[in-house]
Amino acid sequence: MTVNEIDLGVTCDMHVHVREGAMCELVTPTIREGGVSVAYIMPNLQPPVTTLDRVIKYKETLQKLSPKTTFLMSFYLSKQLTPELINEAAKLGAVHGVKCYPAGVTTNSAAGVDPNDFTGFYPIFKAMEANNLILNLHGEKPSVSNDSGVDGKEDIHVLNAESKFLPALAKLHQDFPNLKIVLEHCTTAEAIQTIENINKDIKDPSEIRVAATITAHHLHLIIDDWAGNPINFCKPVAKLPSDRRALVNAAVSGKPYFFFGSDSAPHPLENKSKHMGISAGVFSQQYAIDYVAEVFDEHNALDKLKDFVSTFGLNFYDIKEKDLVSNEKVKLIRKQHVVPESITDGKGITMAPFMAGQTLNWSTEWN
Ligand code: NCD
């Protein structure tokens, strides 16, 4: 029997970049257009979001731009955070977590941390653990070319940066066994295996402390798709076909420690076409659920889609009905549509959406 409609309930995208200013006005409404009810907002603005006042104002701005979207907010891990601030922010429900960017690995990460030594942040992690806040990790080691080779260390580059980070993830979990950690936008078979190993004895989803998000674009892309195409260039970069297979298998597995975070990261088209360095980030917000549905359909796993884009993320973040600003639900419907070649606000910003010009077979509706 052909299925033409699937109830997805309250959907969540647990990794969203909406920026500020004109770009924010353009992309924030696309969260809802893309079939997403709950969005966890990234703090890598310039300067980064590190104060209570700023995060509260940012949320107010977003809420005005999209009144029916539930926004979950985050702080940017930096020296400016204190355990007192964490306690206060948690008490007010102002943030759900703290995002950790290793310095220099991606867009707006210059103010980030040294992933070779997290101990300076242990008082922050302790306060987060006590308050049930989530630590969101951009899991990449910064690139180094160890040309001298004297200390025997290996080179780090975009293809192995995530694998090289995994021991740091394991150590954080060991040192803070009750801290909820998300390895964001994971891209390798090795990362999937690490998350599975950490969770091998889990009996109930409430016991999960370490989870991973998977993006829509990493379910579609491999290295060949971004080498030569800046629109598909993002951090972490898409890896090998075997890695993509591992990500797809994890997403459709029904395992509650893998859930959706689009990492939709908008950049103006001109920043994707400069001849001196291009911006990292794929814009996928406007058709977020559709892109994921396409892959689940190809793998005869549409019955697992609701878990991936709704149940598992909401459970891990402990989001209840009372936390939602709207009780409308999302429905996936079979409906072909072509992704536009570009998206513009008519006032100077133009962007190329993920899979521009390609046909998708699923769309979303609200009810
Ligand atoms: C993100 C951005 O543009 O803010 N870019 C990206 O390639 N994913 C930052 C990030 O999440 O790494």
Ligand code: ZN
């Ligand atoms: Zn991101």
